[in-house]
Amino acid sequence: MITKEFYHPTQAGTWTGRTDGSTDDLLRWHMIIRLVDLLKEPLPPLAEGQKGVAILGFACDEGVRRNKGRMGAKDGPAAIRAVLGNLPVHLTEGAVLLDAGDIACMDGRMELAQQVLSEAVKAVIQAGYLPVVLGGGHEIAYGHGCGVRENARQQNARVGYINFDAHFDIRVPGAEGPTSGTSFYQLAQDAKAANEPFNYLALGIQKLGNTRQLFNLAGESGATYVGSDAFHLNDKDTLFAAIQHFLGQVDHVYLTTCLDVFASSFAPGVSATAYNGILPQGLFLESFRAILASGKVKGTDVAELNPAFDYDNRTAKLAGALIFETVMAYCGED
Ligand SMILES: N=CN[C@@H](CCC(=O)O)C(=O)O
Ligand SMILES: [Mn+2]
Numbered sequence: 001m002i003t004k005e006f007y008h009p010t011q012a013g014t015w016t017g018r019t020d021g022s023t024d025d026l027l028r029w030h031m032i033i034r035l036v037d038l039l040k041e042p043l044p045p046l047a048e049g050q051k052g053v054a055i056l057g058f059a060c061d062e063g064v065r066r067n068k069g070r071m072g073a074k075d076g077p078a079a080i081r082a083v084l085g086n087l088p089v090h091l092t093e094g095a096v097l098l099d100a101g102d103i104a105c106m107d108g109r110m111e112l113a114q115q116v117l118s119e120a121v122k123a124v125i126q127a128g129y130l131p132v133v134l135g136g137g138h139e140i141a142y143g144h145g146c147g148v149r150e151n152a153r154q155q156n157a158r159v160g161y162i163n164f165d166a167h168f169d170i171r172v173p174g175a176e177g178p179t180s181g182t183s184f185y186q187l188a189q190d191a192k193a194a195n196e197p198f199n200y201l202a203l204g205i206q207k208l209g210n211t212r213q214l215f216n217l218a219g220e221s222g223a224t225y226v227g228s229d230a231f232h233l234n235d236k237d238t239l240f241a242a243i244q245h246f247l248g249q250v251d252h253v254y255l256t257t258c259l260d261v262f263a264s265s266f267a268p269g270v271s272a273t274a275y276n277g278i279l280p281q282g283l284f285l286e287s288f289r290a291i292l293a294s295g296k297v298k299g300t301d302v303a304e305l306n307p308a309f310d311y312d313n314r315t316a317k318l319a320g321a322l323i324f325e326t327v328m329a330y331c332g333e334d
């Protein structure tokens with residue numbers, strides 16, 4: 001259940017940005033975004049063919065704490081909203097942009113926050129909107145992934161999970177329970193329990209960021225991965241073969257991007273920086289766009305922004321640019 005304790009609607013005045021005038025050609029996101037309180041009202045109904053995106057925040061870094069990481073990702077949603085406010089509007093006629101508020105983790109009760117996120121995501125999808133979630137630690141993936149999966153189950157659709165990440169996040173939960181590094185293990189276990197295939201594609205995996213055990217766990221779960229070298233060496237054939245094969249096997253996709261997949265010069269504001277991460281342009285952008293263009297993405301997020309370690313807002317701006325790409329692919333003007 002979405003409760004008042006874990007769900008916080010966005011306050012009026014949160015969205016700010018430059019104002020050059022109010023004619024259509026001068027609009028920015030802060031001027032058109034509509035705030036919705038999920039506890040008070042249903043999402044505004046969309047007309048046939050009308051597109052809508054609903055932004056949610058996941059203000060949680062309890063999973064990062066349990067995973068022995070650097071805390072601060074709970075402040076990610078606010079930092080990303082600050083970037084999004086200034087983005088120019090290039091939307092197709094009638095497209096709706098909503099801010100449906102934040103799910104917050106109270107007193108370390110991360111599992112509850114993930115459950116609330118899952119329910120909010122499912123409600124957003126079932127209202128016809130694309131959920132775009134602002135992280136938050138990568139424990140966002142279990143909550144968001146469950147929401148997309150629950151909706152897929154109801155529609156008899158095959159669900160798949162795509163993760164741009166330096167890490168598999170397929171650790172076995174330890175003494176502290178689930179963490180930011182266990183989401184895909186949990187989703188794999190859930191699939192096994194339900195006798196469903198576990199469709200997982202990890203892109204940008206670093207050999208130096210994952211132990212042999214993690215490679216083995218990924219292999220045993222049936223996951224497919226493409227390493228960061230494919231991006232560095234411009235191995236488009238390998239990358240696109242994996243993506244197209246994966247997309248051919250699923251109907252609905254949950255797409256998550258862990259910002260530590262990028263080189264630390266582009267993404268210093270994360271818990272686990274990678275000097276040799278991938279570049280945000282080139283093959284990454286091409287593959288990101290190809291996944292979005294499949295029309296199968298039912299939920300997407302950006303995870304692990306930690307504003308406390310950011311420089312010049314660099315990582316927050318990169319997160320904002322990924323969301324801009326997502327929204328443009330979904331309901332951008334031609
Ligand atoms: N969410 C991801 N976590 C990585 C962190 C690795 C690290 O801290 O070096 C993981 O668990 O593998
Ligand atoms: Mn990672």
Ligand SMILES: [Mn+2]
Nearest residue numbers: 138165169258
């Ligand atoms: Mn991750």
